[in-house]
Amino acid sequence: NAGVTQTPKFRILKIGQSMTLQCxxxxxxxYMYWYRQDPGMGLKLIYYSVxxxxxxxxxxxxxxxxxxxxxxxxxxxxxLAAPSQTSVYFCASRTQGxxxxxxxxEGSWLTVV
Amino acid sequence: xxKVEQNPLFLSMQExxxxxxYCNYSxxxxRLYWYRQDPGKSLESLFVLLSNGAxxxxxxxxxSLDTKARLSTLHITAAVHDLSATYFCAVDMAVGxxxxxxxxxxxxxxxx
Numbered sequence: 001n002a003g004v005t006q007t008p009k010f011r012i013l014k015i016g017q018s019m020t021l022q023c024x025x026x027x028x029x030x031y032m033y034w035y036r037q038d039p040g041m042g043l044k045l046i047y048y049s050v051x052x053x054x055x056x057x058x059x060x061x062x063x064x065x066x067x068x069x070x071x072x073x074x075x076x077x078x079x080l081a082a083p084s085q086t087s088v089y090f091c092a093s094r095t096q097g098x099x100x101x102x103x104x105x106e107g108s109w110l111t112v113v
Numbered sequence: 114x115x116k117v118e119q120n121p122l123f124l125s126m127q128e129x130x131x132x133x134x135y136c137n138y139s140x141x142x143x144r145l146y147w148y149r150q151d152p153g154k155s156l157e158s159l160f161v162l163l164s165n166g167a168x169x170x171x172x173x174x175x176x177s178l179d180t181k182a183r184l185s186t187l188h189i190t191a192a193v194h195d196l197s198a199t200y201f202c203a204v205d206m207a208v209g210x211x212x213x214x215x216x217x218x219x220x221x222x223x224x225x
Contacts, residue, residue, distance in 0.1 A: 031211060042201060043156075043215040050211075058212060090155065092213075102146065102203075102213060104155045 002026045006091050006105035013081040013112045021076040021108050023091030029103075031094050032074040034058075034066065036087040037107075043090065049074055050096070081112045115140050117204050119216040127224050129191050134219045136185040136202035144205040145185045146213070147176050149198045156201065160187075189221075197223045 007022045025032065030051045035043040035058075045058030049068040063085060065077040074093075078085060091105040116139040126132050136145070147159040160169045162178035162185060169176050173196065175188045185202055202216045 033213065035215075040220075042217045043203075045212060045214065048212060059214075096211070101158050101161060103158075106155050 004091055004093055004103050004105040006089075006108050008108060009106065010109045011111070013078070013110065015081060015083065015112060017081050018077070018079050019081070021078070021089055021091075021110075023074045023076065023105060024072050025074075025091075025093040025103070026072065027093065027095075027103065028071060029093035029095050030071065031096055032068065033092040033102075034064075034074070034076045035090045035092065036060065036085075037090060038087050046076065046089075078110075083112050086110060086112045115142075115204060115206055115212075115214045117202060117214050117216040119200075119202060119219050121219060122217060123220050123222075125222045125224060126189075126192055128193055131191065132189050134187040134189075134200055134221075136187070136216050138183050138185075138202075138204045138214075138216075140206070141180070141183075142204045142206065143178075143180045145178050146203045147185070147187055148201045148203065150201065150218075151198050159200075192223045194223045194225055197221055 004025045033048045034046040037043050044060045047066040049055045055066050089108045092102050094100045094102045118137045145162045148156040150156050160176040165180040167178045173190045178185045199218045199220045201218045203213050205211050
């Protein structure tokens with residue numbers, strides 16, 4: 001069972017570079033989320049999607065973009081990377097409805113230098 | 114804007130003792146989640162609480178929800194070292210607007 005798969009697991013970026021964090025889920029979940037977790041802190045919502053073609057901003061969207069062209073994929077794009085984007089990024093998914101479990105990916109460790 | 118606060122932020126306790134972690138949230142919701150995170154790892158789902166008065170137990174952990182007080186508790190009974198981790202609560206905004214908002218986390222260390 002693959003669940004939620006994130007790639008890459010580790011990445012070092014230089015300031016000003018761009019990259020895409022990939023997230024794929026094979027559970028046919030319509031809700032997907034991107035969170036970031038800074039060291040010793042909680043999770044902050046970057047973007048979320050309630051279905052293919054629909055995305056919305058979370059708490060900390062600046063510097064990021066997302067797309068949701070299919071149910072399975074929810075990539076997160078970092079444009080012009082900054083040191084403040086050094087963090088661990090988690091993708092998550094779940095089905096719509098009350099009480100359903102949210103499944104998290106393993107995380108992507110990103111360092112911007 | 115929904116705010117979720119946990120306390121304490123850090124908790125160091127001896128094996129065999131009991132303790133409670135508190136999760137307060139700022140707006141009406143009847144869906145609350147508890148997660149565990151080990152260092153360098155992803156989040157593991159512990160409990161989903163869906164109604165006022167809901168109580169769930171798994172091993173030495175018991176979670177409860179009081180929607181009127183906007184409060185959830187995670188009670189640890191006779192702590193063992195394996196329970197050392199960071200515990201997060203999270204709350205849904207509302208049906209149809211399910212932006213899951215996380216608390217600040219409680220870093221629990223169990224001392225032998």
